[in-house]
Amino acid sequence: MKKYTFTEKKDTRSGFGAGMQVLGQTNPNVVALCADLVGSLKLDAFIKENPERFIQCGISEANMIGMAAGLTIGGKIPFATTFANFATSRVYDQVRQSVAYSHKNVKICASHAGLTLGEDGATHQVLEDLGMMKMLPGMTVINPCDYNQTKAATIAIAEYDGPVYLRFGRPVIPVFTDPDQKFEIGKAWMVNEGTDVSIFATGHLVWEAIQAGEMLEAEGINAEIINIHTIKPLDEKAILASVKKTGCAVSAEEHQVAGGLGDSIAQVLIQKHLAPLEYVGVKDTFGESGTPAQLMEKYGLSAKAIVEAAKRAISRKK
Amino acid sequence: MTELQSIASQVRRDILRMVHGCQSGHPGGSLGCADLLVALYFQQMKINNRKGKGGYLSFNMDGKGEDLFYLSNGHISPVFYSVLARRGYFDVTELATFRKLNSRLQGHPTTHEHLPGIRIASGSLGQGLSVAIGSALSKKLNGDKTLVYCLMGDGEQQEGQVWEAVQFAPNNNVDNLVAFVDVNGQQIDGSTKKVNDNRDLGAKYKAFGWRVLHVDGNNMDELTTLLRKIKRLVGKGQPIAVMMKTEMGQGVDFMMHSHKWHGVAPNDAQLEQALSQLEETLGDY
Numbered sequence: 254m255k256k257y258t259f260t261e262k263k264d265t266r267s268g269f270g271a272g273m274q275v276l277g278q279t280n281p282n283v284v285a286l287c288a289d290l291v292g293s294l295k296l297d298a299f300i301k302e303n304p305e306r307f308i309q310c311g312i313s314e315a316n317m318i319g320m321a322a323g324l325t326i327g328g329k330i331p332f333a334t335t336f337a338n339f340a341t342s343r344v345y346d347q348v349r350q351s352v353a354y355s356h357k358n359v360k361i362c363a364s365h366a367g368l369t370l371g372e373d374g375a376t377h378q379v380l381e382d383l384g385m386m387k388m389l390p391g392m393t394v395i396n397p398c399d400y401n402q403t404k405a406a407t408i409a410i411a412e413y414d415g416p417v418y419l420r421f422g423r424p425v426i427p428v429f430t431d432p433d434q435k436f437e438i439g440k441a442w443m444v445n446e447g448t449d450v451s452i453f454a455t456g457h458l459v460w461e462a463i464q465a466g467e468m469l470e471a472e473g474i475n476a477e478i479i480n481i482h483t484i485k486p487l488d489e490k491a492i493l494a495s496v497k498k499t500g501c502a503v504s505a506e507e508h509q510v511a512g513g514l515g516d517s518i519a520q521v522l523i524q525k526h527l528a529p530l531e532y533v534g535v536k537d538t539f540g541e542s543g544t545p546a547q548l549m550e551k552y553g554l555s556a557k558a559i560v561e562a563a564k565r566a567i568s569r570k571k
Numbered sequence: 572m573t574e575l576q577s578i579a580s581q582v583r584r585d586i587l588r589m590v591h592g593c594q595s596g597h598p599g600g601s602l603g604c605a606d607l608l609v610a611l612y613f614q615q616m617k618i619n620n621r622k623g624k625g626g627y628l629s630f631n632m633d634g635k636g637e638d639l640f641y642l643s644n645g646h647i648s649p650v651f652y653s654v655l656a657r658r659g660y661f662d663v664t665e666l667a668t669f670r671k672l673n674s675r676l677q678g679h680p681t682t683h684e685h686l687p688g689i690r691i692a693s694g695s696l697g698q699g700l701s702v703a704i705g706s707a708l709s710k711k712l713n714g715d716k717t718l719v720y721c722l723m724g725d726g727e728q729q730e731g732q733v734w735e736a737v738q739f740a741p742n743n744n745v746d747n748l749v750a751f752v753d754v755n756g757q758q759i760d761g762s763t764k765k766v767n768d769n770r771d772l773g774a775k776y777k778a779f780g781w782r783v784l785h786v787d788g789n790n791m792d793e794l795t796t797l798l799r800k801i802k803r804l805v806g807k808g809q810p811i812a813v814m815m816k817t818e819m820g821q822g823v824d825f826m827m828h829s830h831k832w833h834g835v836a837p838n839d840a841q842l843e844q845a846l847s848q849l850e851e852t853l854g855d856y
Binding site: 305306308310317320321325326328329350351356 | 641682683690695697698703735736
């Protein structure tokens with residue numbers, strides 16, 4: 254098992270803020286919009302350096318999405334930011350008609366996704382956003398795994414012409430990816446090569462998958478770990494190559510199992526290479542208040558849950 | 572008949588024939604707003620008149636240096652399509668494809684089929700004003716002095732997003748924006764008063780900080796006078812809202828004074844009766 258170490262823990266939203274600061278300095282067309290959550294989205298540096306390119310929308314997310322669509326007409330690259338729940342389920346029709354169907358170059362950037370939002374509870378813990386967004390034709394969906402990858406993804410999506418949903422979160426987690434990485438949309442990252450089971454993880458679950466890989470190694474199981482940071486377009490080639498080698502798979506995501514990364518992988522496997530797949534995700538339930546660590550444990554989104562899923566997948570191999 | 576009135580007469584014929592041709596669509600609001608769209612596209616708006624492929628107006632999505640129009644109540648697409656075609660964005664014969672399979676003239680306007688002149692999809696109501704504000708902000712960031720126009724329905728004012736946008740624009744000095752509300756007092760289920768009364772829309776916009784004007788949207792002289800006045804009022808720190816009184820079904824006697832022709836197509840006899848009331852001025856497609 255390849256060793257991954259970290260010297261610090263940071264939140265992925267701060268990676269977004271750092272990426273925005275870079276874009277503020279390098280891309281004059283980038284405009285930031287926010288719906289009364291500037292501090293939570295870590296936009297302070299961007300706003301300080303580019304006050305004329307920041308639009309405070311107030312608590313009106315529908316108007317924010319519509320304005321972002323309008324800003325693209327004239328060549329601006331709007332980054333519309335708020336909590337993931339308010340960036341997706343609250344404004345789904347606005348995103349569908351004004352952004353996706355109209356194919357506008359809007360970057361919907363969403364923090365506080367999933368259970369790890371923590372104490373605010375289920376009203377704010379959106380666990381359906383990846384599914385909703387990936388269903389929209391032409392929408393690119395990205396869920397990076399740590400501070401460095403989020404920063405790199407933020408910079409990369411400004412270069413891409415088309416609507417993007419970028420999802421990140423609130424908890425501080427290990428920073429373990431390369432600070433100088435080049436983010437390639439739609440290209441899976443091989444975290445660890447293995448032979449017995451393929452673990453496909455996204456977002457906060459990637460670090461859990463690495464820990465699971467170490468636990469499996471101690472039991473003599475050689476896990477391949479792949480980071481699917483881009484849910485759509487999905488790197489089918491990487492998924493098929495891995496599962497053809499290992500013969501079984503686990504998906505791991507901070508999202509409902511219905512409609513998430515696991516379902517995207519299942520579609521690929523069902524159509525192109527039938528193999529056992531075990532889901533690690535939230536099972537048709539809402540979240541609740543608690544610390545991020547408590548919630549991840551209670552709802553089965555831990556390294557331990559990935560280990561168990563891996564063993565189940567291996568046992569189902571013919 | 573003035574030139575604009577004569578164009579409007581042809582546009583009304585186009586609307587009726589398009590809706591009749593596919594036996595679906597929304598003639599009522601389209602007929603009511605024909606005068607405004609003709610006045611905007613044939614007189615008021617600064618439009619790039621350069622011709623491109625096939626002799627049609629060359630269309631650029633970014634619209635820099637041009638006045639831009641956004642139709643928020645997308646169901647009145649027939650009037651939008653007719654005016655765009657008559658203005659030269661595409662061939663008038665294409666109007667015959669309205670709402671038919673493989674057409675660029677979808678039931679509601681869309682950029683998806685790349686019809687020249689369309690910059691945003693609309694149809695799900697309440698979204699156009701936000702888009703227009705974003706477009707106006709984009710112009711400001713680009714130092715582009717041209718204007719943004721938006722048309723909404725009065726029934727549409729029942730959508731919450733409209734009021735998010737109405738609150739935002741004055742607070743952010745979006746003064747390169749002119750929003751028209753088509754006050755015809757009708758919506759699908761009946762009069763707006765009965766369905767969900769908008770009460771005094773002008774007073775509401777004024778309270779939110781807009782400069783509010785009123786006009787008879789079916790009187791071309793009044794309309795063009797108002798539009799000239801608007802050119803002097805923009806750029807003064809306030810967005811402009813026009814409460815435009817119209818008659819749904821304007822120009823066809825049996826379609827007026829009712830909500831019944833909001834989304835119903837005329838049959839053959841009704842079409843003939845309707846067309847007999849509108850002079851063919853530019854030649855039917």
